[in-house]
Amino acid sequence: MxxxxxxxxxxxxxxxxxxxxxxxxxxxxxxxxVYRLLRPxxxxxxxxxxxxAYPFPEDGTDPLQCAAYALKSIPSGERxxxxxxxNVDILSIRQxxxxxxxxxNDSYNNLxxxxxxxxxxxxxxxxxxxxxxxxxxxxxxxxxxxxIICPDKAVLRNTVHSEEEAEARLYFPRPYYGDIVFEYHxxxxxxxxSFERSLMYKLLEGPESGRLVPALPxxxxxxxxxxxxxxxxxSLSENFLLSCNENPQMARLWIYSLVNSLSGISGVxxxxxxxxxxxxxxxxxxxxxxxxxxxxxxxxSAFS
Amino acid sequence: xKKLFKPFNIANSVQLKFSLTFLVLIGGLxxxxxxxxxxxxxxxxxxxxxxxxxxxxxVMSSALSTQDRLTGETVREVMQxxxxxxxxxxxxxxEYAEILYDTAQLDPSVGRYALFPEIRRxxxxxxxxxSVYDGRAFMTSExxxxxxxxxxxxAVYLYEYDSSQAxxxxxxxxxxxxxxxxxSIAAIILMMIFSRALTLRITELVKATKIVSEGNYDHRxxxxxHDELSALGEEFNNLTGRLRETEELRRRFVSDASHELKTPLxxxxxxxxxxxxxxxxDNETMREFVTDIGNEAERLQSTTEKxxxxxxxxxxxxxxxxxxxxxxxxxxxxxxxxxxxxxRQITISTNLRSGLYVNGNExxxxxIIFNLAENGIKYNASGGTVEISLSKKNSLICLIVSDSxxxxxxxxxxHIFSRFYRVDKAxxxxxxxxxxxxxxxxDAVKLHxxxxxxxxxxxxxxxxxVFFPALxxxxxxx
Numbered sequence: 206m207x208x209x210x211x212x213x214x215x216x217x218x219x220x221x222x223x224x225x226x227x228x229x230x231x232x233x234x235x236x237x238x239v240y241r242l243l244r245p246x247x248x249x250x251x252x253x254x255x256x257x258a259y260p261f262p263e264d265g266t267d268p269l270q271c272a273a274y275a276l277k278s279i280p281s282g283e284r285x286x287x288x289x290x291x292n293v294d295i296l297s298i299r300q301x302x303x304x305x306x307x308x309x310n311d312s313y314n315n316l317x318x319x320x321x322x323x324x325x326x327x328x329x330x331x332x333x334x335x336x337x338x339x340x341x342x343x344x345x346x347x348x349x350x351x352x353i354i355c356p357d358k359a360v361l362r363n364t365v366h367s368e369e370e371a372e373a374r375l376y377f378p379r380p381y382y383g384d385i386v387f388e389y390h391x392x393x394x395x396x397x398x399s400f401e402r403s404l405m406y407k408l409l410e411g412p413e414s415g416r417l418v419p420a421l422p423x424x425x426x427x428x429x430x431x432x433x434x435x436x437x438x439x440s441l442s443e444n445f446l447l448s449c450n451e452n453p454q455m456a457r458l459w460i461y462s463l464v465n466s467l468s469g470i471s472g473v474x475x476x477x478x479x480x481x482x483x484x485x486x487x488x489x490x491x492x493x494x495x496x497x498x499x500x501x502x503x504x505x506s507a508f509s
Numbered sequence: 510x511k512k513l514f515k516p517f518n519i520a521n522s523v524q525l526k527f528s529l530t531f532l533v534l535i536g537g538l539x540x541x542x543x544x545x546x547x548x549x550x551x552x553x554x555x556x557x558x559x560x561x562x563x564x565x566x567x568v569m570s571s572a573l574s575t576q577d578r579l580t581g582e583t584v585r586e587v588m589q590x591x592x593x594x595x596x597x598x599x600x601x602x603x604e605y606a607e608i609l610y611d612t613a614q615l616d617p618s619v620g621r622y623a624l625f626p627e628i629r630r631x632x633x634x635x636x637x638x639x640s641v642y643d644g645r646a647f648m649t650s651e652x653x654x655x656x657x658x659x660x661x662x663x664a665v666y667l668y669e670y671d672s673s674q675a676x677x678x679x680x681x682x683x684x685x686x687x688x689x690x691x692x693s694i695a696a697i698i699l700m701m702i703f704s705r706a707l708t709l710r711i712t713e714l715v716k717a718t719k720i721v722s723e724g725n726y727d728h729r730x731x732x733x734x735h736d737e738l739s740a741l742g743e744e745f746n747n748l749t750g751r752l753r754e755t756e757e758l759r760r761r762f763v764s765d766a767s768h769e770l771k772t773p774l775x776x777x778x779x780x781x782x783x784x785x786x787x788x789x790x791d792n793e794t795m796r797e798f799v800t801d802i803g804n805e806a807e808r809l810q811s812t813t814e815k816x817x818x819x820x821x822x823x824x825x826x827x828x829x830x831x832x833x834x835x836x837x838x839x840x841x842x843x844x845x846x847x848x849x850x851x852x853r854q855i856t857i858s859t860n861l862r863s864g865l866y867v868n869g870n871e872x873x874x875x876x877i878i879f880n881l882a883e884n885g886i887k888y889n890a891s892g893g894t895v896e897i898s899l900s901k902k903n904s905l906i907c908l909i910v911s912d913s914x915x916x917x918x919x920x921x922x923x924h925i926f927s928r929f930y931r932v933d934k935a936x937x938x939x940x941x942x943x944x945x946x947x948x949x950x951x952d953a954v955k956l957h958x959x960x961x962x963x964x965x966x967x968x969x970x971x972x973x974x975v976f977f978p979a980l981x982x983x984x985x986x987x
Contacts, residue, residue, distance in 0.1 A: 248626035250639040250650065318661070319606045319632045322622050358621045360608070365598040367646065367670035371615045392615060400615060469616040 236260050237268065238334035238508065239275040240327040241285035252362045254327060255285060256334070268335050269298045269305055276331055288327035290316070295328075303339040303505075304353070305332040311346040329354040333506035339384075340506070356508050357387065369394050375408050376465040376504070377417035378458035384505035385462050388412055400470050401430045401437055408466055420462035422448030422455075428482060435474035436496050437467050440482045449489030456489025461503050468499040524708040528700055535696045539689045546685065550678050551642050559638045562651035562667050565596070566636075569665045573655045579603050579663045581619060584610040600666040601655075602628055609663070623666065627652035631664035644679065646672040710738045714745060726753035758928075765929035769812050769943050773805040780805070808943070815945040818876065819928070822952045832866045832980050833874055835899055835906060842878045843897070846886060854891045857882070860898040865906045866980040873953040878908070880946040881973050885912035889970075906979045911972035916965055925963060926951035950975075 238256035259275045261268060273295040280286060289295075292312040299306050307328055316324060329341045333356045342351035364372035371394060374387040390413075392403045405427050411419040426442035449456035464476040475496035479485070484494050572587045573579065584601045588610055593599050601610040602623050611617040630637045631652035640649040648670055655663040717730045726749055732742035780798045784790065790798075821827065839861055850857050867874065878897075885895040893913040900907045917925055921932045929944035950973075954961045959977040966972050 243626065248630065250626060250641065253624045253626045253629055318604045319629050322605045322607075323624065323629075326622060326624060360618045360621045360623050360625075363598065363625065363650070363668055364616060365613050365668065365670075366648075367672070368597060371613065373615045394615070404615075471614045471617045 237272045237275060238331065239272065239278075239280075240288065240330045241280045241282070242288045242323060242327070244284055244286050247284045254288070254323070254330065254359075254361060255282075256330070257282060257285065269300060269332065269338075272331050272335060273298045273307070276328065288323055290320075290324075293324065298332075300337065301342070303337060305335075305338045305341045306344065306351065307332070307341050308344045309346075313343075313345045325352075325354045326356065326359045329356045330359060330508050333508045338506065339504075355504075356506055357504060364389060366391075373404055373407070374466070374469050375404070375412075375420070376462040377412040377414075377420050378455065378462055379417055379505055380455065380458065381416075382505055383454075383458070384503055385458055385465065386417060386505045386507045387465070388414060388417070388507065399431070401432060401439075401467060401473070402427075404466060404470065405430055405439070408463070420466065421445065421459055422452075428479075432470070432473055435472060437470070437473045437476045438479060439463065439467070439476060440479040443481055445478075446480045446485060446488050449491070451489075453489040453491075456491055457503070460488070460491060460493070460497065461500050464497040465499055465504065474498065522708070523711060524704045527704045527707065531696070531700045531704070535693065535700075539693060543682070543685050543689055547678060547682050550681060554642075554647055554674050554678070555640045558640055558647060558649045558669065558671070559651075562649055562669060563636065563638060563653070566651045566653040566665050566667050569599070569601070569667075570653045570655050573601065573663065573665065574657050576662070577657060579609055579655065581609045595669065596667050597670040598666075598668040600628075601663060602632075602666070603663045604632060604661055606632065606664070625652070625666065628664045628666055631666070632661055634661060642675065642678075644675070646670055646675045707738075710742075714738075714742065717745065717749075721749050721752065726750075726756055762928050765944070766816060769929065769945075770809065773809040773812070776805045777802050777809075812943045812945070815943060815949060818949050819945065819952065822873070822949065822956055825956065828870045828873070828956075830868050830870055833869050833871050835865050835867055835874065835908065835977070836861045836863050838871060838874050839878055839897060839899060839908075842875055842882060846879070846882055849883070850886050850895070853886055853889065855886045855889050856892075856894045857886075858894060858896050860896075860900075862900050865899060865901055867906060867957060867977045868980055869957045869977070873956065877950050877953050877975065878910070880950045881910040881975075884946060885910055885914060885971075888912070889914035893970075901979055902976075904979055906977040908975040908977070909972060910975075911966060911970060913966070913968070913970040916969055917963065917971050919965070922963060922965075926961070 236258040237260075239259045240254045241257050243251075243253055243255060257280055259271070262271045276289055276295065277287060290312070292310075293316070294310045294312070296308045296310055298308065313321075313324070325343065328343070332338045332341045340353055340355040342353050344351040366372070370391060372389040372391050375390045376385045376387050378384075379386050390407050392400075392407055394400060394403060408420045409425075409427065421441070422445055424442075425445045425448070428440040428442060430437065430439045432438070445459075449459065460478065463478070467473050467476045475498045477484070477496040478488070478493045480488070486492065486494055569588070569591060572591065573584065576583050576587070579601070588599070588601065593612060596612070599610070599612045600608055600618075600623055602608055606622050606624060606628055608618045608621050608623050611619050627637045627639065627650050631654045634654055635652075636654075637652045638649065640647060642648075649668070651667045653665050654661045655665060713730055717728055720728045729746045729749065730742050732739045732746070780802045784795065784798050787794075839859065843857055843859065847857070849855075882895060882897060889895065889912050895910070895912045898907075898909045900909075917932055921930075924930045925932065926947050928948040930948075931944040951961055954975055954977075957977055959975060961973065961975045964972045964974070
């Protein structure tokens with residue numbers, strides 16, 4: 206008899222406990238990723254900063270404020286600790302465009318070396334996990350000029366596994382925000398195939414995240430690719446040109462997905478797009494007659 | 510039929526226990542064989558890699574420590590002079606972990622920040638080395654601070670992916686596994702053969718024991734080899750042989766006992782029938798018949814008493830042992846036999862030493878001396894002699910009863926102590942013997958821990974020599 210009373214009570218308890226919960230809750234799809242530092246005794250390889258899921262506030266609190274508060278809260282995992290030292294506080298935070306303006310107290314200036322770097326990027330990674338934020342701008346004390354910290358500059362782990370396997374940043378369009386975002390994809394490297402071609406094949410497979418779209422228009426065929434004197438010549442089928450002309454908004458995203466991805470290969474300084482092996486004047490209103498270089502401004506946060 | 514053996518349970522079988530023990534041992538050895546060499550090899554490689562990478566990192570760190578401030582350009586100039594071919598990736602950072610130099614072909618991260626645990630520890634002043642073996646390769650990372658004038662200006666991070674050493678260890682593991690598989694199969698086959706052979710012999714022994722316990726004393730088992738089981742088999746056969754002899758003796762004893770009891774009873778029956786059936790039987794004849802009945806009854810009584818004595822000796826029950834003065838027993842016995850001796854004109858002479866004590870039963874000791882002396886008198890010619898001596902030799906008391914009587918033929922010597930054995934049936938019956946007297950003597954002597962032997966005397970007659978373990982000698986009168 207007891208179990209028939211206790212079981213429903215337990216279910217009700219679990220149901221109510223998940224509503225309006227404050228504090229870390231584990232892996233959740235729509236949550237703030239608060240970046241924590243791994244405790245020294247567990248630092249034996251792997252990564253240093255780990256995200257801990259923090260639920261979005263349901264009571265209308267500004268997510269930025271919530272994220273700032275979460276950064277100072279005690280982690281739930283016993284292997285993790287707060288990145289911000291006790292005497293370093295976020296005084297205030299607000300959004301400006303797609304940046305979060307973070308105001309820190311003077312104690313921040315006492316930080317040295319990598320400790321400062323870790324605080325910078327923990328804040329940047331945490332804030333950029335919010336949908337509308339790409340980078341943070343840090344102000345300390347009464348400074349009027351801030352430092353821009355973008356999370357894509359953080360390398361959280363060694364991406365080179367072996368001579369035959371490494372991870373590369375592949376960029377894919379995020380049409381909703383009009384930017385491109387990178388994902389790490391593992392590439393198999395061997396002597397029979399160039400890095401560029403391996404990368405392109407992987408790029409053509411498409412993104413893993415459902416929030417991103419393929420880097421190139423459908424039915425685009427890679428005809429050839431080779432690098433000489435720092436310029437990577439890539440020849441695509443005519444379908445690419447036609448698609449760009451049909452969809453000028455996407456043309457820019459496709460082009461820079463291609464360019465930024467290929468620029469990640471050592472020795473590639475710029476990318477020349479060819480259509481059927483020939484230079485073309487423009488595609489989708491963009492001049493493609495000259496080589497393109499890596500474009501930082503079009504890159505959005507990969508951590509949201 | 511009484512069940513002598515428990516029902517057979519496979520779970521308790523020797524074969525299963527032996528097999529399991531063997532398998533556990535072999536299994537343990539094979540596990541060790543497959544783990545220890547690999548673990549040792551792996552640890553050796555770990556140590557060697559740590560040393561190697563530390564040396565390389567040390568060279569880089571030293572080369573870069575000459576720079577007051579590290580920049581991408583200065584670091585590149587220095588690193589170009591070094592041989593980095595054996596390393597999968599090399600990163601040099603400044604004190605903020607900003608990457609100044611990166612050898613990665615794909616996604617080189619110059620200008621980004623290497624937030625690695627190794628680099629953090631290196632920038633804190635530690636020399637760090639981690640190595641992981643995943644079965645396919647050794648992945649080793651090393652980080653070392655770059656110091657200039659006591660300040661940490663940056664860090665060197667090395668990463669090596671080595672599959673060749675791992676392949677070597679993998680090859681060793683594969684070979685060991687193959688060897689282990691072959692050894693396991695061979696061990697299992699040998700174990701099955703050996704355990705089967707071992708338990709087969711034990712099973713045969715069990716079967717044979719059962720057959721013998723059911724009364725078939727002729728059954729023997731075949732013994733092969735010279736091990737403990739063969740010895741057990743031989744002992745089993747010996748035991749079965751002795752059991753057969755004992756059974757035969759028992760049958761003969763029962764048969765002889767029945768005969769000895771039946772014979773006087775038959776005579777009594779015949780005589781009583783004769784008396785009852787006879788018409789006008791005279792008193793003298795009647796007296797004669799009754800006397801014969803009395804004699805037969807006496808013989809029957811004597812035989813019954815002797816059987817009871819033997820039974821008591823066999824069981825050993827109710828026999829109290831104490832120090833007994835043998836000289837006194839001999840004198841008492843001779844006192845009882847002197848009328849018989851006088852009657853038969855037999856001279857009894859003695860040479861008895863005093864103070865000879867035996868731990869024994871006085872009644873049995875009396876019976877021994879009485880039976881020997883009585884035989885010496887009864888189986889003697891008129892005017893003959895019986896000599897009894899009592900002496901001590903080392904720790905044994907020696908009792909000798911010798912006579913000048915009819916003697917015992919050589920062929921009968923080995924049997925005279927057997928129950929119901931009589932040399933001359935007719936003469937011994939006449940003398941009132943049942944063939945049990947010397948059996949009683951022999952068994953009683955053995956019960957006292959002694960021994961008895963019989964010899965022919967040179968001229969005529971027999972000599973019986975009995976040895977008893979002596980108690981501590983006491984002076985006469987104590």
